[in-house]
Amino acid sequence: MAVGSVGTTGTSANALSRQTIADNFDTFLTLLTTQLKNQNPLDPLDTNQFTQQLVQFTSVEQQLKTNDFLEAMMLATQNTGNTQAVSYVGKIVTASGSKSELVDGKATWNFAVDKPADISVTVRNASGDVVFTKQGSVGQGESTFNWDGIGDDGSKKPNGSYSITIEGRDQDGNLVDVLTEMTGEVTGVDFSGSEPVLIVGNARVNMSSVLSVRDDGG
Template sequence: MVSQVSNSTNSANVSKNKSVLGKDDFLKLMITQLKNQDPLNPMDGTEYAAQLAQFSSLEQITNLNEYLKQSIDANYMLTQSINNTMLANLIGKEVKVNSNEIKVNGQENFTIGYELPDGVRNVKVNIYNEYGTLIKSIEAPNTKGSNKLLWDLNDNNGEKVANGNYKFEVIATDFSEKAVSVTSYVTGLIDGVKYTEDGTMLLINGVQYSAGDILEIINKQGG
């Protein structure tokens, strides 16, 4: 009777603190069970052997999980190291980036890119300042496939825009004046690679982009 009460009490204490028993908890329960067993009615040898087998299995599984975790962590670190080295080799290359952000910081122009399907009649590129105000509308080429538009950084009044952050959207319609889906992007040279808490970032046209935003590497440095 003492054994049953003690076991229930210890189990309850463990349950309050943990939702899953680890191998240390399991061993503590076994030891407590042995200490508090009724001398006149000791634990059955078969039952004790079964509990030892359970403990052995639990320890093996715990050790295997720890090994797998260490292996996964090591593989992740190795992959990150390889990726960082490869990304550093991209410095100086021109790329397409999945983004509609523009950062003006003293440059003379900015290249906007977009992909068009067949059957597009009209294309317009609208550019907005950081407050969402439309500052420039440009009639753009409607050629099927990849297109580039060079914005001279002038607004609709012909004045140079101030340094800052801007966004653009590409609006396309077909011959029935229905909207057509367009894939837009920016192009530029990779100026540098920056390692942050959010992962490896690429510096392109003065803007940070995630490596996952790269759509295409256009050419090699000096190519």
């Protein structure tokens, strides 16, 4: 079972920003106090500018607190999703096979046809844009489509979730049903992608593609 690390870049940046704001605020107060002590009583300083700076410091501090809160919510959601994914291990799942996770130049889809067919494969990214197409032929039964992550434009596509559409036609040109659902036992979970991926036999199934879950016993 592969377990990915949880990034802390955002938290570290927030901590650094907060320290910088605190240092600047201390410096600001020191300057303000010094100027107030040494101001000319006959020509007192205009406090409007100082008031505006105080408001700015307060606004930035509130924004940092908001960022901390949002990061905490995202981390809690991620941990909940990971815990749920682990609970699938040993269970029998039925999942849509239209989605797969591209990780380090490899994505795999499983499908089946009830008769030999010529197929047309279309791969789309998370935004729904077509990134790869291919034609080929398969025999009756289950088949596997592997993609190396290289798009039709020759560029290497980023890791992430991709969906597949497969159209099949027999030798007479009639449409053939293509089954992209699959059922099997979850033997592991991969957390290296943008969402947990369940290992089902030789297939990789995005957790968001799961349609049903049941115990191995029935």
